Amino acid sequence: GQQLNQSPQSMFIQEGEDVSMNCTSSSIFNTWLWYKQDPGEGPVLLIALYKAGELTSNGRLTAQFGITRKDSFLNISASIPSDVGIYFCASLYATNKLIFGTGTLLAVQP
Amino acid sequence: ETGVTQSPTHLIKTRGQQVTLRCSSQSGHNTVSWYQQALGQGPQFIFQYYREEENGRGNFPPRFSGLQFPNYSSELNVNALELDDSALYLCASSLVLGNYGYTFGSGTRLTVV
Numbered sequence: 001g002q003q004l005n006q007s008p009q010s011m012f013i014q015e016g017e018d019v020s021m022n023c024t025s026s027s028i029f030n031t032w033l034w035y036k037q038d039p040g041e042g043p044v045l046l047i048a049l050y051k052a053g054e055l056t057s058n059g060r061l062t063a064q065f066g067i068t069r070k071d072s073f074l075n076i077s078a079s080i081p082s083d084v085g086i087y088f089c090a091s092l093y094a095t096n097k098l099i100f101g102t103g104t105l106l107a108v109q110p
Numbered sequence: 111e112t113g114v115t116q117s118p119t120h121l122i123k124t125r126g127q128q129v130t131l132r133c134s135s136q137s138g139h140n141t142v143s144w145y146q147q148a149l150g151q152g153p154q155f156i157f158q159y160y161r162e163e164e165n166g167r168g169n170f171p172p173r174f175s176g177l178q179f180p181n182y183s184s185e186l187n188v189n190a191l192e193l194d195d196s197a198l199y200l201c202a203s204s205l206v207l208g209n210y211g212y213t214f215g216s217g218t219r220l221t222v223v
Contacts, residue, residue, distance in 0.1 A: 004152075040216065040217075041216050041217075042114070042200050042202070042214030042215050042216050042217055043153065043200075043214050044214070045211070045212070088152050088153075090152075094166060096141075096143070096158050096165060096166045097143075097155045097158070097166055097168065098143070098145075098153070098155060098202075098212065099155070100152030100153050100154075101152055102151070102152055103150075103151070103152050
């Protein structure tokens with residue numbers, strides 16, 4: 001079945017550093033979503049991508065829809081302590097089911 | 111506009127018992143989905159309800175069932191609880207069927223002992 005693999009699994013960085021993470025699949029998707037989940041909370045949508053090659057920004061966050069439609073990338077510039085959390089990629093299949101990636105844990109040291 | 115609220119926030123049950131989790135959708139949202147998130151993993155799709163009818167189901171056994179009410183609130187029921195059912199259960203609502211714009215609740219942490 002469909003599976004989204006994220007890397008790295010975890011990252012420990014200093015405040016101010018830039019962060020890159022990615023999400024890959026063996027299946028083609030038409031939508032890529034990036035969520036952030038804080039401890040004890042549900043995921044919150046950060047960026048949505050709809051077209052191969054699309055590059056979209058949301059403040060310090062930038063995400064790209066891979067040209068093969070099998071991958072996506074999320075970059076965070078100038079990280080701050082509140083960026084701490086788990087980042088999930090996700091996509092839609094069967095029109096109404098969200099499939100989530102394995103997650104990337106981000107820790108930011110002040 | 112209110113967000114998605116779930117209750118209870120935490121719950122401890124014994125293996126073999128039954129549990130009902132509740133979700134109040136964001137105002138105006140007619141589609142609700144339930145997800146199970148085991149520790150250290152991403153959420154897994156359980157099922158979706160649209161206008162009080164089940165509209166898609168993930169790879170979960172029939173002892174996982176749900177209801178959606180006319181006011182768009184919903185319930186997730188799990189019978190014959192197993193230890194592996196211990197997880198965070200998330201409810202997500204959306205305004206339009208098939209729309210990606212899901213709003214997630216904070217979840218119910220279920221522990222089965």
